[in-house]
Amino acid sequence: MKRYHTLISLLAFAVAGYILLSPQTGHSHCQIPCGIYDDHMRVRSMREDAATVDKSARLIAELAGKPDAQSQNQLVRWVMNKEKHAQQIIATICDYFLTQRVKPGQKDYAARLAAHHAVIVAAMQAKQHADVSYAKILTKRVDALSSYYPEHDH
Secondary structure (H helix, E strand, C coil), X not given: CHHHHHXXXXXXXXXXXXXXXXXXXXXXXXXCCCCCCCHHHHHHHHHHHHHHHHHHHHHHHHHCCCCCHHHHHHHHHHHHHHHHHHHHHHHHHHHHHHHHHCCCCCCCHHHHHXXXXXXXXXXXXXXXXXXXXXXXXXXXHHHHHHHHCCCXXX
């Protein structure tokens, strides 16, 4: 019996260790009505992502055509960085704003939906193109959401 309890304890410890040490996926926010929202902070975060996409595109252009291994390595890293931050914007719009903050009952629903969709499209285009102009459009589209989510005290 003691051996059985020791085995169960070891198994429980192993499962707990696995859960604690496994990589966890982060999400924009819970999708339950918890009432803890900071929409303005998410817009600021998307602005940071857009600035990173812009910087990445500028450095990709700077490194393009350089044949040395270090430049090629950095080029790949900046491309991956641009992709990641553009995708983070898409995830924030889809997983947070479109699921929880843009609602059919809002009087300006169509305009809000169009503005949020424009951000998604701009982020997708910034991923597809290395030209800095796409990053600038993305920044402009993210900035356009500010009027919907002004800063306020909680």
